[in-house]
Amino acid sequence: MDNQIEKIVDKYGRVHDYLRISLTERCNLRCFYCMPAEGIELRDKAEFMSSEELLAIAKVFVELGVKKIRLTGGEPLVKRGFDDLIQELAKLPIEIALTTNAILIDSHLDALLKAGIKNINVSLDSLKEERFNTISRRSYFHKIKENISLLLENDFNVKINVVLMRDVNDDEIIDFVEWSRTEKIHIRFIEFMPFDGNNWNLEKKVSLKEIIDKVNFFYGADKVMRIEDAKNDTTKNYQIKGSIGSFGVISSVTNPFCSTCNRIRLTADGKIKNCLFSQSETDLLTEYRAGNPLKELILNAIHSKYKERGGFADFSNETVRKMKNRSMITIGG
Ligand code: SAM
Numbered sequence: 548m549d550n551q552i553e554k555i556v557d558k559y560g561r562v563h564d565y566l567r568i569s570l571t572e573r574c575n576l577r578c579f580y581c582m583p584a585e586g587i588e589l590r591d592k593a594e595f596m597s598s599e600e601l602l603a604i605a606k607v608f609v610e611l612g613v614k615k616i617r618l619t620g621g622e623p624l625v626k627r628g629f630d631d632l633i634q635e636l637a638k639l640p641i642e643i644a645l646t647t648n649a650i651l652i653d654s655h656l657d658a659l660l661k662a663g664i665k666n667i668n669v670s671l672d673s674l675k676e677e678r679f680n681t682i683s684r685r686s687y688f689h690k691i692k693e694n695i696s697l698l699l700e701n702d703f704n705v706k707i708n709v710v711l712m713r714d715v716n717d718d719e720i721i722d723f724v725e726w727s728r729t730e731k732i733h734i735r736f737i738e739f740m741p742f743d744g745n746n747w748n749l750e751k752k753v754s755l756k757e758i759i760d761k762v763n764f765f766y767g768a769d770k771v772m773r774i775e776d777a778k779n780d781t782t783k784n785y786q787i788k789g790s791i792g793s794f795g796v797i798s799s800v801t802n803p804f805c806s807t808c809n810r811i812r813l814t815a816d817g818k819i820k821n822c823l824f825s826q827s828e829t830d831l832l833t834e835y836r837a838g839n840p841l842k843e844l845i846l847n848a849i850h851s852k853y854k855e856r857g858g859f860a861d862f863s864n865e866t867v868r869k870m871k872n873r874s875m876i877t878i879g880g
């Protein structure tokens with residue numbers, strides 16, 4: 548069957564079968580590394596995909612061989628009609644996953660269970676309430692912790708995304724790893740990445756090497772096991788011997804995983820980004836509304852993808868100053 552499906556392949560032979568769709572640019576948190584301090588421009592609702600448009604566009608991607616769709620944002624659970632939308636998406640022959648800050652999980656739990664969603668990534672950058680509130684500029688720490696417990700009680704596979712930033716939360720590496728020893732969670736330390744409005748500089752990121760050195764020093768290298776990475780996984784995975792959970796590092800800055808990248812991003816306003824760092828976008832929503840076919844546009848958008856980092860040579864402070872990109876909240880992480 549598989550060879551009858553047209554595939555989305557770039558000029559380096561990378562097959563793209565994983566689509567991340569941003570459902571909205573809105574969010575109930577204001578994480579400073581994602582949402583610029585001045586906020587984002589509020590745009591007319593008509594500029595964004597409705598659920599019907601999103602479904603129709605998603606189906607085209609599935610016809611082109613997409614096997615997995617992750618719903619993200621902004622905060623995907625604030626999208627009006629989310630519960631109905633996932634029941635419709637669940638009818639497609641794909642795996643559906645979700646990335647969320649978990650504040651609204653309890654209100655959507657039944658819908659998530661009914662749609663058969665199993666894999667949920669939750670962002671939580673600190674285990675200290677006050678610090679979490681400072682990072683997210685809101686006060687939902689306990690709600691999030693309760694909802695993570697609710698997900699675990701209901702047997703979801705839960706990954707916790709932690710964006711590590713120097714002198715912000717890099718002193719919590721061991722606390723997070725300790726959490727993975729007693730709970731069935733997978734902690735993912737993510738290197739802080741540069742986007743518009745997040746005051747990034749190279750010195751603020753915490754590298755894979757630094758994280759692993761700290762963990763080895765604390766537990767002893769013989770207790771830190773390297774565990775298998777899934778195909779196209781962006782995470783290098785580890786487990787402390789005897790733990791229920793595990794942890795990993797996504798080293799997008801110091802060790803980009805571009806050579807095995809299979810991801811396509813569709814923004815809430817219906818534009819393809821063929822890389823998180825691409826400077827160009829392909830507007831599918833306008834074409835869809837004009838009644839034009841989308842397949843060629845999608846194939847061309849991915850074919851023109853750069854080999855690495857959206858065409859940038861490195862992530863030096865000098866290079867990053869030249870990047871013109873959206874803020875992360877308007878891309879969909
Ligand atoms: N609101 C949801 C959430 O926070 O999980 C989904 C959207 S959020 C943009 C998706 C992921 O992107 C989160 O795990 C977040 O931590 C990550 N992210 C946002 N800005 C980032 C940055 N500058 N560097 C690395 N990861 C970032």
Ligand code: SF4
Pocket residue numbers: 574575576577578581582620621622648670876
């Ligand atoms: Fe919202 Fe997620 Fe961005 Fe935080 S990381 S501001 S929760 S979209």
